[in-house]
Amino acid sequence: PPISGRSVVVKEKEAIPKGSTGAKETISTDPPRGTRDFPPEDMRMRTWLFDNFREVSRLCAFEEVDFPVLESEELYTRKAGEEIVGQLYNFEDKGGRKVTLRPELTPSLARLVLQKGRAQSYPLKWFAIGQCWRYERMTRGRRREHYQWNMDIIGVPGVEAEAELLSAIVMFFTRLGITSKDVGIKVSNRKVLQAVLEKYGIQPDSFAAVCVIVDKLEKLKREEIVSELDKVGVPAEAIEGILQALTLQSFDDLEALLGADSGAVTELKQLFALAEGYGFQDWLHFDASVVRGLAYYTGTVFEGFAKNSQLRAICGGGRYDRLLSTYGGEDTPACGFGFGDAVIVELLKDKKLLPQFPHMVDDIVIALDDSLKVPAAGVAARLRNAGRVVELVIEKGRKMKWVFKQCDALKAKRLILLGTTEWEQGKVSVKDLSVREQTLKTVDELIAVS
Numbered sequence: 486p487p488i489s490g491r492s493v494v495v496k497e498k499e500a501i502p503k504g505s506t507g508a509k510e511t512i513s514t515d516p517p518r519g520t521r522d523f524p525p526e527d528m529r530m531r532t533w534l535f536d537n538f539r540e541v542s543r544l545c546a547f548e549e550v551d552f553p554v555l556e557s558e559e560l561y562t563r564k565a566g567e568e569i570v571g572q573l574y575n576f577e578d579k580g581g582r583k584v585t586l587r588p589e590l591t592p593s594l595a596r597l598v599l600q601k602g603r604a605q606s607y608p609l610k611w612f613a614i615g616q617c618w619r620y621e622r623m624t625r626g627r628r629r630e631h632y633q634w635n636m637d638i639i640g641v642p643g644v645e646a647e648a649e650l651l652s653a654i655v656m657f658f659t660r661l662g663i664t665s666k667d668v669g670i671k672v673s674n675r676k677v678l679q680a681v682l683e684k685y686g687i688q689p690d691s692f693a694a695v696c697v698i699v700d701k702l703e704k705l706k707r708e709e710i711v712s713e714l715d716k717v718g719v720p721a722e723a724i725e726g727i728l729q730a731l732t733l734q735s736f737d738d739l740e741a742l743l744g745a746d747s748g749a750v751t752e753l754k755q756l757f758a759l760a761e762g763y764g765f766q767d768w769l770h771f772d773a774s775v776v777r778g779l780a781y782y783t784g785t786v787f788e789g790f791a792k793n794s795q796l797r798a799i800c801g802g803g804r805y806d807r808l809l810s811t812y813g814g815e816d817t818p819a820c821g822f823g824f825g826d827a828v829i830v831e832l833l834k835d836k837k838l839l840p841q842f843p844h845m846v847d848d849i850v851i852a853l854d855d856s857l858k859v860p861a862a863g864v865a866a867r868l869r870n871a872g873r874v875v876e877l878v879i880e881k882g883r884k885m886k887w888v889f890k891q892c893d894a895l896k897a898k899r900l901i902l903l904g905t906t907e908w909e910q911g912k913v914s915v916k917d918l919s920v921r922e923q924t925l926k927t928v929d930e931l932i933a934v935s
């Protein structure tokens with residue numbers, strides 16, 4: 486028998502062999518492991534979130550782009566030991582192609598930029614909202630998919646691009662009622678680490694791997710970090726220098742370590758100065774320990790975090806000036822960020838900033854007599870064409886008690902009843918539910934006050 490409390494879809498067995506019990510097989514109604522459905526109320530919340538992503542992108546004059554959720558695996562075969570690459574939701578398709586559900590959006594964006602080549606004029610300011618996937622042993626019960634909002638600027642070498650991206654992030658938080666007391670954005674620059682590695686004569690080709698390892702500082706024990714760094718060829722004495730550099734607290738400290746002409750310091754100072762211009766300097770916090778876990782970042786890196794909270798990073802991004810050339814393109818400056826759909830919702834719940842998303846209509850139209858259901862459809866159509874959200878009662882035999890319950894549930898503003906007597910006079914009966922008053926109107930008058 487079906488599991489109680491859960492709606493199940495029963496599939497009639499084709500031919501039930503003679504004498505069998507005729508038990509119907511039931512399929513699970515759950516979505517695949519680590520994935521979510523979006524029933525109406527959840528979908529309304531998601532739509533609200535994505536509408537805010539889109540509105541901020543639009544206000545910043547970014548253009549929306551999209552790509553297939555399925556990509557060639559070669560886009561992600563980076564050798565820096567990233568978790569995201571170790572968890573590709575990949576497979577070989579029926580044509581023998583190595584493909585994968587995308588774990589992030591940036592490589593697809595880079596691919597599209599290269600595909601378009603110099604046919605388009607830089608800078609490009611593109612944004613996308615897309616579902617990203619990972620295949621994780623469900624031991625940790627984490628999700629295998631989430632939606633990401635990405636904004637990227639292609640073709641701008643200066644930190645003006647990062648400032649634009651950060652201003653978009655701050656605008657998004659602000660729209661949702663989050664302030665710089667709730668959230669901060671840690672900013673650093675991978676050139677700090679690059680300079681330290683050069684000082685110890687460490688090969689540039691282990692730079693990405695070192696960043697990926699160092700990004701795990703807060704998650705792994707120190708000796709694990711040391712042994713992982715050792716494996717990628719970082720000698721013990723260098724490790725001290727690296728860990729030291731990541732604890733620097735100010736630009737002065739940085740200058741003392743790297744010299745006044747260091748690129749990292751110059752860029753960071755410029756970025757913080759631009760932030761003053763936009764007015765979001767209060768949101769920024771220099772933090773040398775921020776490296777981010779993606780291999781392809783080359784300069785500025787940043788991540789949004791909730792203050793006084795254990796929540797994981799809300800969003801993150803940085804400059805990736807080499808990615809397009811690793812795909813065979815010309816050296817093209819680029820920077821961008823990813824903003825997931827999960828942590829932000831946790832934060833909004835914690836801050837009591839998540840609105841309610843009731844299913845609401847403007848008008849409910851009902852024929853009080855079966856003979857009026859055709860004109861009732863006409864009234865509903867005319868109201869909808871005038872821009873009203875209309876629930877036309879199409880089920881038979883609904884009692885008024887049920888109708889009034891519907892009015893409350895759908896928070897209807899008006900209840901429009903077609904009765905035979907009134908309709909003969911060309912009128913419908915309108916209950917204005919906001920002021921609890923009932924009047925008689927022609928349909929034209931009905932539309933007019935819409």
Ligand SMILES: CC(=O)Nc1cnc2ccccc2c1
Pocket residue numbers: 569588589617618619628629630631825827828
């Ligand atoms: C908090 C959360 O859901 N994170 C998450 C969930 N799914 C992913 C899928 C791909 C890449 C990163 C992912 C990250």
